Amino acid sequence: MDDILKVDSLGVSFGGIRALDQVSFEVAKGSVTAIIGPNGAGKTTVFNCLTGFYKASDGRIQFQDKNRTHSIEIILGQPFTLQDFVNPISFGRKLFYKMFGGSHQVAALGISRTFQNIRLFKDMTAIENLLVAQHRSLNKNILANLFNTRSFRDSEAQAIKKAKEWLAIVGLTADADRLAGELPYGHQRRLEIARAMCTDAKLICLDEPAAGLNHNETKDLSNLISRLRTNHNVTVCVIEHDMSLVMEVSDHIIVLDHGNVIARGTPTEIRNNPVVLKAYLGEE
Ligand SMILES: Nc1ncnc2c1ncn2[C@@H]1O[C@H](COP(=O)(O)OP(=O)(O)OP(=O)(O)O)[C@@H](O)[C@H]1O
Numbered sequence: 001m002d003d004i005l006k007v008d009s010l011g012v013s014f015g016g017i018r019a020l021d022q023v024s025f026e027v028a029k030g031s032v033t034a035i036i037g038p039n040g041a042g043k044t045t046v047f048n049c050l051t052g053f054y055k056a057s058d059g060r061i062q063f064q065d066k067n068r069t070h071s072i073e074i075i076l077g078q079p080f081t082l083q084d085f086v087n088p089i090s091f092g093r094k095l096f097y098k099m100f101g102g103s104h105q106v107a108a109l110g111i112s113r114t115f116q117n118i119r120l121f122k123d124m125t126a127i128e129n130l131l132v133a134q135h136r137s138l139n140k141n142i143l144a145n146l147f148n149t150r151s152f153r154d155s156e157a158q159a160i161k162k163a164k165e166w167l168a169i170v171g172l173t174a175d176a177d178r179l180a181g182e183l184p185y186g187h188q189r190r191l192e193i194a195r196a197m198c199t200d201a202k203l204i205c206l207d208e209p210a211a212g213l214n215h216n217e218t219k220d221l222s223n224l225i226s227r228l229r230t231n232h233n234v235t236v237c238v239i240e241h242d243m244s245l246v247m248e249v250s251d252h253i254i255v256l257d258h259g260n261v262i263a264r265g266t267p268t269e270i271r272n273n274p275v276v277l278k279a280y281l282g283e284e
């Protein structure tokens with residue numbers, strides 16, 4: 001299977017804390033890959049780097065889309081080097097991303113995410129949250145807007161259609177016009193996934209999607225993750241502490257501890273790995 005993502009020697013420091021050190025892994029296209037590890041292992045920091053919320057101090061992240069490879073570090077903006085001043089193409093590209101780069105450009109590539117602590121627009125309705133996520137594909141021409149042209153109406157209708165489709169997929173059709181902040185917790189988690197999918201995600205990063213869910217909601221989530229992959233052609237990366245969910249949905253598991261990858265493999269391999277058990281349970 002081709003890899004959609006390659007992470008090579010990623011490093012991130014916060015003052016004296018080395019949150020990630022030489023972290024390398026690949027994510028196969030169409031797979032569900034779980035990133036697990038004890039608290040503070042660096043899992044969310046990996047997601048923050050993948051999605052452009054943090055700029056790693058070392059290493060490379062490459063996202064493969066069709067036949068093109070995109071480097072996240074370039075998209076987030078890099079300092080100029082002397083060589084750039086004799087290479088106009090490289091100079092132009094760096095200048096472009098210095099001016100217009102950032103996590104929104106990473107999202108435009110097709111990498112989307114949810115958050116450990118839900119970050120919906122709580123004062124907007126559920127459907128409005130999904131419309132905001134599609135702002136890139138809406139017709140933003142001011143004249144088209146002013147004269148309510150056909151292309152403007154079409155783009156709006158298309159966005160509403162997609163939002164309704166995703167509300168149906170995550171089982172929130174009845175909540176379309178309720179304020180996001182008033183939805184039950186489990187519904188908010190599903191709305192976050194729908195919002196991430198409305199950006200036309202090819203790779204979705206779910207940060208502890210089962211946190212705070214009850215048993216039935218976790219089962220529904222597991223089913224939704226499988227459907228994202230099977231029916232919607234999405235590659236899923238998931239950080240999760242619920243090991244039964246991880247073991248059920250994942251094809252591949254990466255284990256982090258103290259900012260290092262300490263193990264990787266299939267659920268069966270990870271379940272029986274003594275290094276992983278030691279990281280979670282400590283040494284006797
Ligand atoms: N913005 C930040 N500023 C300073 N330190 C940070 C920051 N973000 C993360 N850290 C530190 O980096 C380390 C890794 O944090 P991270 O949130 O990535 O861990 P995690 O594996 O996601 O943990 P958890 O399972 O508890 O969410 C921790 O020591 C954390 O305190």
